[in-house]
Amino acid sequence: MLNKVYDWIDERLDITPLWRDLADHEVPEHVNPAHHFSAFVYCFGGLTFFVVVIQVLSGMFLTMYYVPDIVNAWESVYYLQNEVAFGQIVRGMHHWGASIVIVMMFLHTLRVFFQGAYKKPRELNWIVGVLIFMVMLALGLTGYLLPWDMKALFATKVTLDIAQSTPLIGDMLKTLIAGDQHIIGAETLTRFFAIHVFFLPAALLLLIGLHFIMIRKQGISGPL
Amino acid sequence: MSKEKQSGKEKQDISRRQFLSYSIMGVGGFMAAATVMPMLRMAIDPVLKAEASGDFIATNVKVDEITTEPQRVDFNFEQKDGWYESTVTQTAWVYKDENGEIVALSPICKHLGCTVSWNSSDNYPDKFYCPCHKGVYDKDGTNVPGTPPRGPLDRYQYQINDGVLYLSRRASEVGGE
Numbered sequence A: 001m002l003n004k005v006y007d008w009i010d011e012r013l014d015i016t017p018l019w020r021d022l023a024d025h026e027v028p029e030h031v032n033p034a035h036h037f038s039a040f041v042y043c044f045g046g047l048t049f050f051v052v053v054i055q056v057l058s059g060m061f062l063t064m065y066y067v068p069d070i071v072n073a074w075e076s077v078y079y080l081q082n083e084v085a086f087g088q089i090v091r092g093m094h095h096w097g098a099s100i101v102i103v104m105m106f107l108h109t110l111r112v113f114f115q116g117a118y119k120k121p122r123e124l125n126w127i128v129g130v131l132i133f134m135v136m137l138a139l140g141l142t143g144y145l146l147p148w149d150m151k152a153l154f155a156t157k158v159t160l161d162i163a164q165s166t167p168l169i170g171d172m173l174k175t176l177i178a179g180d181q182h183i184i185g186a187e188t189l190t191r192f193f194a195i196h197v198f199f200l201p202a203a204l205l206l207l208i209g210l211h212f213i214m215i216r217k218q219g220i221s222g223p224l
Numbered sequence B: 001m002s003k004e005k006q007s008g009k010e011k012q013d014i015s016r017r018q019f020l021s022y023s024i025m026g027v028g029g030f031m032a033a034a035t036v037m038p039m040l041r042m043a044i045d046p047v048l049k050a051e052a053s054g055d056f057i058a059t060n061v062k063v064d065e066i067t068t069e070p071q072r073v074d075f076n077f078e079q080k081d082g083w084y085e086s087t088v089t090q091t092a093w094v095y096k097d098e099n100g101e102i103v104a105l106s107p108i109c110k111h112l113g114c115t116v117s118w119n120s121s122d123n124y125p126d127k128f129y130c131p132c133h134k135g136v137y138d139k140d141g142t143n144v145p146g147t148p149p150r151g152p153l154d155r156y157q158y159q160i161n162d163g164v165l166y167l168s169r170r171a172s173e174v175g176g177e
């Protein structure tokens, strides 16, 4: 049945080359842990992507309950964690995933660094990788405020103090991020929410797309 | 422009194709700008908005009650945080210095923003002390070198009306670094 559906579509749209080009590639021996166990270091990039997918999915589901409003944010997190079936699990995935994704990304970066895989012709992908690194840190930072508890509030105060200590534009920068010159409040939370849930994930997916296109074009760097 | 190149000749240099592509770029640029400009202006509004009036708030302290010993003064005002209005309480440590000048210090630690208080640690008598990471300040708010704070405590501005102390809503940084 499914085969028939596939064939029916393929006959009209010729979709086989599309996924073949994406998926039908042999894994080179030197990156395959089944051949050389030490090749597990090549897994960290893929694991980073795997956790990013979990973050995006669990985050989307969290927004079914979460409200970015200073009166209700904390209550909504409390509710989804304690009253909603599996809410604790989904929040747990997002909470722990946020740290694991940074660890995986860091290990991946170490591998690329110590293997010298960033060298010509892959310099551009190193640059894109650094941008991904920054977007990811920003996601962790903006997400941290959302539960709107004491830890979230004071962590953000420190963040904004750091931003404010930027020479010359510090005050403007702080106001731009916080949404108010003095208050960390209603407008800060909505801003962080929008940035966390729309702006940064969009930037992240774009950059990851570039990252993968470049890998596809250039192949994985050769054995050491 | 050189003399040989006359304006009539230049006109002919623009082909139909070029003209069209310039037009499309112009129209496209206009459409892109008209789309993006309102959004950017909206996003940066907090930076450009004029600050709410800096009027002074009455405290419940009479000026002749103020001694040379710092006392804690709480005062309230209505705060508008976007669409959210609330009454907030600010705290100041208020005293008169040797010259009889009133000093009103902010209790917010200049390290990481905990709350400092006067004379609250037995180890640091007659100092402002922050329990979070043992920050210490002299009576005039100067941070004691070797403790975590990065600068002196902020100060409120004050006014005196009918013998009552009025303070500014926000404390401001002392001097420039």
Ligand code: HEM
Binding pocket: A052, A055, A056, A057, A058, A059, A060, A062, A063, A066, A077, A091, A094, A095, A097, A098, A101, A136, A139, A140, A141, A143, A144, A145, A146, A147, A196, A197, A198, A201
């Ligand atoms: C790599 C991507 C991401 C990272 C590193 C990240 C990180 C975080 C962190 C650290 C928190 C605080 C969690 C807690 O205190 O338990 C958080 C909360 C949240 N995030 Fe994300 N996030 C990511 C992607 C997303 C996406 C794509 C969405 C939605 C489309 C999203 C929606 C939310 C929501 C609604 C919350 C508040 C609920 C809560 O605190 O449990 N996140 N995020």
Ligand code: FES
Binding pocket: B109, B110, B111, B112, B113, B114, B130, B131, B132, B133, B134, B135, B148, B149
């Ligand atoms: S916050 Fe006061 S010493 Fe660290």
